[in-house]
Amino acid sequence: MRLAFRIALRFLSSSKGQTVLIALGIAIGISVQIFIGSLIEGLQISLLDATIGSSPHITVSASEKNNPVNDYLALEDKIDQQYSQIMYATPSVSGGAFMKTNDKTEQILLRGFDLNQANSIYKFSDKLISGSKLPVSDNEVLMGVSLAEAFDVTIGETIEILTATGEVYPAKVVGYFDLKVASINESWIISPLSFSQNVMGLSKDQVTALEFQVEKPFDADVISDQMTSDNLSDQIKIENWKVQNEQLLSGLSGQSTSSLMIQVFVVISVVLGIASVLAISVLQKSRQIGILKAMGINDKTSSLVFLFQGFILGIIGGLLGIAFGVGLLIMFSKFALNADGTPVVPIFINIKFIGLSGFIAVAASTLASIIPALKSRKLSPIEVIKNG
Structure with missing residues (x-):
């Protein structure tokens, strides 16, 4: 595994421009996920605080009106x-x-x-x-x-x-x-x-x-x-705020669903982008892979090279994405202001959500590298070297 990791690093460093572009693509996708998710979560918290933060959640009153x-x-x-x-x-x-x-x-x-x-x-x-x-x-x-x-x-x-x-x-x-x-x-x-x-x-x-x-x-x-x-x-009846605020709950549910759908499609686009670029990388590096296989590297190790590439790219892109996402949130809170100087939408920094987004970047990138990893297993060293 150490050999596969070192080869993956060598491949990435030998194509610095390509590596930077893939990492930036992951970073932008994750930053959008963090920004939209945090923005909608902050909006929901703000709405809940404005509507029920300073009001009762459960009310007990007489079952007979005016009693x-x-x-x-x-x-x-x-x-x-x-x-x-x-x-x-x-x-x-x-x-x-x-x-x-x-x-x-x-x-x-x-x-x-x-x-x-x-x-x-x-x-x-x-x-x-x-x-x-x-x-x-x-x-x-x-x-x-x-x-x-x-x-x-x-x-x-x-x-x-x-x-x-x-x-x-x-x-x-x-x-x-x-x-x-x-x-x-x-x-x-x-x-x-x-x-x-x-x-x-x-x-x-x-x-x-x-x-x-x-x-x-x-x-x-x-x-x-x-x-x-x-x-x-x-002689009493019991009511709760959810029954009295069905339209608010419907709106919050719609916001959560739309946020989730946007995040899902962002992750899918990141996965497809990484998979396509790494698949092309297999073709670009096919001669080197063929030579390495001829020297004794087995199919498993050659597959691990691309899995490690995806993993490394996911870590780099995830860290950059977290930095970009938090930066976007800070900028939004500084420039999108109400007349009284307060943020239009209070920003809520959820450490767990940001950490989950970073994990998704690594997982999505590693998952995307499975396709080129499988493709590299099928390369025959004799045919690759023969065809140049």
């Missing part, structure tokens, strides 16, 4: 203890109401949370506008930034929350939030749980929903199905 979840603390503890995949949980109260300020009245959605728990899911602390703070007292609230701007509400101002039955609850605005969703910023008012319970006429052990985030978002449907089959209560 509350009773004795929610016991139910929350039961779910937390029974399902280890759950990372964060928060009770919530949601209901329609009216906001009155500056002689103007507007319909709003009042959302009450245990803010210490909810902050882990919704990341309210990170979404606050400068000068804002999370509510501490029962009568303190946060307001969507668009809603505050539309009604010229300032921090520290007291507004009135009106219910459908005409009851009035004063609330002090201690901050604005921007959740990057226009409909939320224009309608949500966030308060401590107890304040929303009072406004909505609920007792202290009643909420409208329990919201959960799990370790692996794509397992949310499996976990919610398990919760349903365990029959935690016949």
Whole structure:
């Protein structure tokens, strides 16, 4: 094997131009694979983070519409203890109401949370506008930034929350939030749980929903199905984000499929290119191979020469391809920017994927060398030398 390896190196070094071209072909193919794969993975991570990164993955609510979840603390503890995949949980109260300020009245959605728990899911602390703070007292609230701007509400101002039955609850605005969703910023008012319970006429052990985030978002449907089959209560229904975002899942699936197809065809083109060039190399080196066979090299060794050539070319091309691919990703993140200077698509560097791409380069190149290796086995030294 050592002899075959040394001959392979000699053949490659004797045709430097051809070797460089093959290595560059492999490198370009692998760099495209790394660039497209990483770009689409980064896009998917960005989309998931934007849609479900700061929202519940599983929601437990009453089976009867407009009914509350009773004795929610016991139910929350039961779910937390029974399902280890759950990372964060928060009770919530949601209901329609009216906001009155500056002689103007507007319909709003009042959302009450245990803010210490909810902050882990919704990341309210990170979404606050400068000068804002999370509510501490029962009568303190946060307001969507668009809603505050539309009604010229300032921090520290007291507004009135009106219910459908005409009851009035004063609330002090201690901050604005921007959740990057226009409909939320224009309608949500966030308060401590107890304040929303009072406004909505609920007792202290009643909420409208329990919201959960799990370790692996794509397992949310499996976990919610398990919760349903365990029959935690016949008075609740369990929903997950995948059911509520079927179009998003379809889009992500389409992206993954298109990315995979592009990568497959890139690898096929690399394999065909290497196989054709090395097959021509057999013809170019047929005289040398014939002489080597006449000197005692067997068919196995002559085949190994071309397998080693493919292996060496795969290593060189793979390393160059990784360098080119990572370089393309860095350039894209530096030049393809939004107006605020952030990358159009956040780049996600997956070391495992890059390593797999390098392995594919070596495997594809070695596989491509099988055809010329088999061709070299069939060369007869007498005929080669005789025909010159």
